[in-house]
Amino acid sequence: MVRDRGVAFLPPFREAVLSLRAHSAKLVARPAGRLQGRVCAPGDKSISHRALMFGALALGETTVRGLLDGEDVLATAAALRALGAEITHVRDGGPLSGDLWRIRGFGVGGGREPADVLELGNSGTSARLLAGILASHPFTSIMTGDASLRRRPMHRVIEPLTRMGGRFEGREGGRLPLAIVGTDEMVPIEYRLPVASAQVKSAILLAGLNTAGETTVVEPEPTRDHTERMLRHFGAEVRVVLAPGELGDGGKRITVVGWPELLGRDIVVPGDPSSAAFAVVAAAIRPGSDVTIENVGVNPLRAGLYQTLRDMGADIAFENEREVGGEPVADLHVKGGVLKGVEVPPERAPSMIDEYPILAIAAACAKGTTRMQGLAELRAKESDRLASVSAGLFANGVKHEMGLADLVVHGTGAPPAGGGLVATHLDHRIAMSFLVLGLAAREPVAIDDGSPIETSFPGFAQLMNGLGARIEAA
Ligand SMILES: O=C(O)C1=C[C@@H](OP(=O)(O)O)[C@@H](O)[C@H](O)C1
Ligand SMILES: C=C(OP(=O)(O)O)C(=O)O
Numbered sequence: 043m044v045r046d047r048g049v050a051f052l053p054p055f056r057e058a059v060l061s062l063r064a065h066s067a068k069l070v071a072r073p074a075g076r077l078q079g080r081v082c083a084p085g086d087k088s089i090s091h092r093a094l095m096f097g098a099l100a101l102g103e104t105t106v107r108g109l110l111d112g113e114d115v116l117a118t119a120a121a122l123r124a125l126g127a128e129i130t131h132v133r134d135g136g137p138l139s140g141d142l143w144r145i146r147g148f149g150v151g152g153g154r155e156p157a158d159v160l161e162l163g164n165s166g167t168s169a170r171l172l173a174g175i176l177a178s179h180p181f182t183s184i185m186t187g188d189a190s191l192r193r194r195p196m197h198r199v200i201e202p203l204t205r206m207g208g209r210f211e212g213r214e215g216g217r218l219p220l221a222i223v224g225t226d227e228m229v230p231i232e233y234r235l236p237v238a239s240a241q242v243k244s245a246i247l248l249a250g251l252n253t254a255g256e257t258t259v260v261e262p263e264p265t266r267d268h269t270e271r272m273l274r275h276f277g278a279e280v281r282v283v284l285a286p287g288e289l290g291d292g293g294k295r296i297t298v299v300g301w302p303e304l305l306g307r308d309i310v311v312p313g314d315p316s317s318a319a320f321a322v323v324a325a326a327i328r329p330g331s332d333v334t335i336e337n338v339g340v341n342p343l344r345a346g347l348y349q350t351l352r353d354m355g356a357d358i359a360f361e362n363e364r365e366v367g368g369e370p371v372a373d374l375h376v377k378g379g380v381l382k383g384v385e386v387p388p389e390r391a392p393s394m395i396d397e398y399p400i401l402a403i404a405a406a407c408a409k410g411t412t413r414m415q416g417l418a419e420l421r422a423k424e425s426d427r428l429a430s431v432s433a434g435l436f437a438n439g440v441k442h443e444m445g446l447a448d449l450v451v452h453g454t455g456a457p458p459a460g461g462g463l464v465a466t467h468l469d470h471r472i473a474m475s476f477l478v479l480g481l482a483a484r485e486p487v488a489i490d491d492g493s494p495i496e497t498s499f500p501g502f503a504q505l506m507n508g509l510g511a512r513i514e515a516a
Contacts, residue, residue, distance in 0.1 A: 069492035070516040071480025076330035077509040083313030085110035097145030098127035102306030106143040114165035125153035151252040155181035170241035174248030177208030186219040190468035228253040240265035250298040264292040278302040310367040312339040326356040327407040331378030346394030354381040381408035388416025399475035406440040409455030418447040425467035437462025461485035470494040
């Protein structure tokens with residue numbers, strides 16, 4: 043399959059695109075023995091987007107170390123440059139946490155009209171969060187993206203941002219390309235999230251920054267709270283009230299006070315638990331493996347997969363627990379063994395929403411049945427992840443059933459057959475998940491297109507091969 047990347051002609055992407063062209067897109071993972079070693083997870087994608095955005099909305103200089111150097115985050119950087127932020131990447135290979143990034147912000151409400159269409163590649167987080175920034179600036183802008191992003195629903199941010207005063211003109215269902223006619227006279231709202239989505243919550247809070255008064259998001263189910271944590275770090279007043287009676291367990295009211303003076307800060311981005319998940323599952327399903335992934339964010343609102351893997355009997359220790367940049371971090375020490383099937387509680391979904399594809403691989407290698415429910419949101423990701431996972435499992439001889447919002451995988455405890463070719467549909471998590479299956483299956487597993495991996499995990503194959511995997515161009 044040839045990717046419609048939609049990014050090739052834009053200078054900020056040239057480097058990433060050229061590096062992709064160096065590889066054949068089709069990859070294969072061959073059965074591997076036990077995995078061993080110590081590696082570092084790449085920077086957290088969610089936190090990296092936010093570090094750039096808040097740095098752009100702050101006055102003065104923000105420095106960031108540990109930023110994810112993946113295409114999605116580069117798309118955010120390019121869009122913020124187009125709005126007037128100065129963002130520079132100093133390739134000094136900092137000893138502890140990677141290169142330095144410097145951001146000179148334009149301040150809340152201080153962005154300028156972009157001269158061209160904002161090209162956001164494959165990145166839903168860029169599109170949803172930037173919608174909040176753009177709608178609260180008094181100019182017109184247009185966002186577009188690759189074929190995957192152009193299919194994804196934007197109505198979820200358009201609806202609340204329209205209530206605040208923004209205007210939007212998109213394709214059917216509010217899909218990209220999307221024109222945004224913004225205003226600096228937004229009205230504050232109180233908005234109850236109809237879907238558990240940190241992107242929608244963040245878009246509203248970002249718009250609330252350039253809005254007089256108090257903007258409140260009511261969140262019935264807790265979702266990742268990086269926006270709230272980082273907004274406070276930059277000096278905004280953010281109030282979070284737990285409201286269990288009104289909203290069910292974990293419900294919250296989150297209020298941001300408009301027109302704060304955000305000031306440049308120093309940020310260290312921890313490793314991404316959603317990326318670490320691939321190495322963790324690969325080690326957990328290869329008996330005899332002993333792998334440590336250093337510096338992984340273990341914010342409880344992101345750590346649902348690790349709880350689930352432990353329920354399945356995985357031996358995962360959180361070592362050297364500490365705080366990095368206001369987020370809890372640990373080194374994950376994983377020993378391989380035989381997992382067992384479990385029921386995954388549906389209320390755990392928001393804390394592991396991006397991890398279901400790799401959990402399905404763990405389930406395929408486990409002994410017994412794993413039931414995953416409450417997965418409707420998986421259909422709105424880079425691909426319809428329920429359908430992509432089901433097709434991939436089918437191609438590799440794994441018995442399973444898919445419902446509208448659930449997936450039941452029957453593992454036998456023996457290695458799955460493998461031998462399939464998996465369609466990745468521009469979805470990095472599908473690509474990486476099925477490569478992990480190939481390490482544990484009887485026959486190699488191929489994927490049609492490895493290039494989407496660059497969106498969130500540059501260097502994935504090298505890192506996994508360093509642990510003993512056998513991933514190569516097909
Ligand atoms: O806020 C974020 O950074 C993200 C939130 C989640 O999306 P939703 O808000 O759509 O659940 C997640 O799937 C995505 O990878 C990143
Ligand atoms: C859903 C994801 O990202 P985004 O929504 O930013 O495209 C993901 O990384 O799995």
